[in-house]
Amino acid sequence: MTQALRAQLLEAGVNFKPLADDVLLKQLHELGEISKFSELIASVLALFKAAYLSIPGLGRLAQHHEDKERMLAAAKLFEPVYEAYQQQLRVTGTIDFDDMISTAIAYVEAGKYRSPYRYILVDEFQDISASRARLVKALMAQNADNSLFCVGDDWQSIYRFTGSDVSITKDFDQHFGFSATNVLDKTFRFNNKIGELAARFVNQNPAQLEKTIHSHRTVDKPAVSLIKTANEATGITAALTAIRQKQAGSASVLILARFRFKKPDLAGLKRQFPLFNIQFMTVHAAKGKEADYVLILGLEHGKHGFPSEKATHPLLEMLLPKAEKFKHAEERRLFYVALTRAKHHVYLLADGNKASGFIRELIDNQYDILTDEFQGKGFQRQLADTPCECCKTGYLVERTGPRGVFFGCNQYPLCNHTQNACLQCGEKLATYGDFRRCKNSSCDFVEPVCPKCGGSMMLRKGKYGPFWGCANYRQNAEFSCGHIEKHIDLKAAKT
Numbered sequence: 001m002t003q004a005l006r007a008q009l010l011e012a013g014v015n016f017k018p019l020a021d022d023v024l025l026k027q028l029h030e031l032g033e034i035s036k037f038s039e040l041i042a043s044v045l046a047l048f049k050a051a052y053l054s055i056p057g058l059g060r061l062a063q064h065h066e067d068k069e070r071m072l073a074a075a076k077l078f079e080p081v082y083e084a085y086q087q088q089l090r091v092t093g094t095i096d097f098d099d100m101i102s103t104a105i106a107y108v109e110a111g112k113y114r115s116p117y118r119y120i121l122v123d124e125f126q127d128i129s130a131s132r133a134r135l136v137k138a139l140m141a142q143n144a145d146n147s148l149f150c151v152g153d154d155w156q157s158i159y160r161f162t163g164s165d166v167s168i169t170k171d172f173d174q175h176f177g178f179s180a181t182n183v184l185d186k187t188f189r190f191n192n193k194i195g196e197l198a199a200r201f202v203n204q205n206p207a208q209l210e211k212t213i214h215s216h217r218t219v220d221k222p223a224v225s226l227i228k229t230a231n232e233a234t235g236i237t238a239a240l241t242a243i244r245q246k247q248a249g250s251a252s253v254l255i256l257a258r259f260r261f262k263k264p265d266l267a268g269l270k271r272q273f274p275l276f277n278i279q280f281m282t283v284h285a286a287k288g289k290e291a292d293y294v295l296i297l298g299l300e301h302g303k304h305g306f307p308s309e310k311a312t313h314p315l316l317e318m319l320l321p322k323a324e325k326f327k328h329a330e331e332r333r334l335f336y337v338a339l340t341r342a343k344h345h346v347y348l349l350a351d352g353n354k355a356s357g358f359i360r361e362l363i364d365n366q367y368d369i370l371t372d373e374f375q376g377k378g379f380q381r382q383l384a385d386t387p388c389e390c391c392k393t394g395y396l397v398e399r400t401g402p403r404g405v406f407f408g409c410n411q412y413p414l415c416n417h418t419q420n421a422c423l424q425c426g427e428k429l430a431t432y433g434d435f436r437r438c439k440n441s442s443c444d445f446v447e448p449v450c451p452k453c454g455g456s457m458m459l460r461k462g463k464y465g466p467f468w469g470c471a472n473y474r475q476n477a478e479f480s481c482g483h484i485e486k487h488i489d490l491k492a493a494k495t
Contacts (some may be wrong), residue, residue: 023370035446040313041081042084044074047319048082049098050163052105052131055079061318072096074315101131108138115139117144125152129163130321133175140176148176150447151184154209155202158284161312166330170209189290190340191221197367202336203363205326211312220459223272223345225370226359228352228380232297236264238374239347243293246345252277254291256338264297283338293343299350299359301410307331327359352380353408355399359383384410386428386439389454390417396428420456420471429456452483459487 006016019027028034048058058078062071077330089095095103107113120139122128128136140146150172157166168175187195199213225242227235236255243251253276261282270278281289283296296306303310307328310318324330335358339346344460347367350359355397362369362384375381384395386407394411396419406427409415422429422438424445429436436456438445448457448468455472465487493494 006414033170036213040315041078043313043316044078044319045082045085046098047163047316048078049096050104050129050131051319052102052134053319055082065314065318067314071315071318089318098131101135105135105138106132108135108142115142118143120146120148122148122150125150126154126166126169127152127159127164128168130165131163131287133165133168137176155199155333156287156337158287158330158337160321160330161316163320166324167321170207176284183211185212186214186216190342191215191217191219191223191344193219193368194222194339194342194346195226195371197362198336198339200367201339201358201362202332205324205329205332207324207326207329208333214381217343222368222370223342223347224339224348224368225373226348226350226356226362227374227379228295228350228371228383229374230351230353230380231378232262232349233264234378235349235374236269236295236297237272238379239270239293239295239349240276242373243276243345244273244349247292250275250277251293252291253279253293253295254289254341255280255297256283256286256341257296258283258308258334259298259304262298283334286341287337290341290343292343293345294338295345295347295349296338297349299348299356300354301356302354305354306335307358307476326413332358350383352383353395355383386430388415388417388429389419391415398428417454423447448485450481450483453481455481457483457485 009016025034028037033070051266053061055075058075059072062068062075089099094131104113108115117139120136122136136148140148149346152169154166154169157164158167160166172181190198195213195215202208203210218348225239227238229235237358239453240253243253253273255266255278257263257280258280266278266280270276279291298304299306301309308331308490317323328331348359348362350356360383361367384397386396388394388396388409388411391409391414394409394415394417396407398421399408399415399418403420406418407421407428408418419436420446421427422440422443425438425440425443427438427440427443429445429447430439434449436447438447449455450457450470450472453470453472455470457468458471459466460469461467467487468485470481470483474480
């Protein structure tokens with residue numbers, strides 16, 4: 001690649017002067033890229049070993065990747081890192097976890113180890129990876145009358161990023177031959193209302209194995225509440241106050257988030273609510289845990305939202321099990337895990353102006369949740385509900401600028417669309433054909449829509465009388481729309 005770049009630069013008359021390695025390393029370090037690169041390589045190393053790959057095997061994967069040149073270059077860069085790591089293990093006489101699996105596979109498949117066991121039991125089977133499944137198959141193959149007993153729940157498969165492959169659970173017979181399945185359909189953790197909602201949500205993915213879970217504890221009222229607030233601290237305090245009002249004495253409270261940086265001030269909360277045992281965990285860390293009450297934070301759209309829309313690096317994606325076709329399949333299972341940590345009640349905290357797709361799904365599909373329990377100062381009446389006309393995926397939210405109140409897309413900065421508020425009452429405007437009308441039923445404001453850019457048309461005065469001009473007209477601006485139209489009677493337009 002360097003040679004090709006050299007040739008192209010020389011052809012263009014540019015003197016090719018590559019930086020020395022030590023200078024390049026220093027500059028990368030100053031830019032803060034070294035730590036990011038190190039994290040990436042560490043993740044690649046872990047997945048590479050978990051997948052029981054060789055350097056030639058990595059090269060073959062790269063050869064078939066759509067971005068072949070980039071992946072081949074990455075594989076070439078990774079090889080000395082891998083060799084140095086393995087050399088360090090040899091020098092120190094140590095072994096890592098993935099080597100334990102790969103060495104065990106080699107021993108069993110070569111007959112260096114003969115298993116004396118007829119019965120093989122695997123717990124948490126939904127977290128199994130291809131290499132671990134290969135070890136189980138090798139053990140099974142040593143004796144024709146071996147039996148395999150596995151316990152797992154595909155609804156709780158949430159570790160693809162470490163190499164776990166949920167398809168091994170869902171297609172068990174294809175990997176291990178004929179089997180019989182017994183469904184453990186009774187739970188003593190969460191009540192029926194939490195269970196019904198969580199099961200309905202996770203089963204939107206048609207690839208999940210169907211089962212009906214029965215709860216030992218039954219209640220008549222909804223056990224999931226939505227707290228709409230732009231201030232997370234306000235929402236947490238409100239949820240804990242509500243728990244204190246319904247819970248006599250002590251209670252365990254688990255605060256969950258998709259990412260660790262969402263951790264609130266636990267010390268302050270414990271001082272304010274001394275009878276509660278309050279803990280914070282990421283949802284991944286909380287798998288297998290339970291509490292009387294659960295608060296789920298960060299239910300917003302975006303890279304660090306829930307579901308997370310953070311893209312996986314292509315190099316890591318190449319090493320991971322094949323992604324599922326259903327959108328946010330694993331994030332949906334992760335939300336199921338979060339919901340089902342609670343015995344009694346779950347509180348969902350979301351900013352109504354940027355609520356995640358999961359929250360919108362719960363509202364739009366009329367799941368059995370409480371949406372108006374928390375009202376008044378600090379709480380929002382409803383989710384942003386006016387779709388953005390530009391990107392078609394976002395929603396308009398109220399903002400304040402130098403010229404007063406306006407509405408902008410909640411996907412900003414990905415979408416820069418803005419729209420004026422009603423000039424009479426400040427409410428949102430809805431588009432109907434060539435006009436926008438105020439959504440406030442008691443207001444009669446209406447304005448034309450600019451057919452050129454979709455902006456608002458404002459009534460202006462000219463030497464020939466009034467006319468309509470696009471509100472996006474700006475002198476000496478990078479973007480300006482100068483569309484104008486003759487004056488029309490808006491009273492007639494309203495009808």
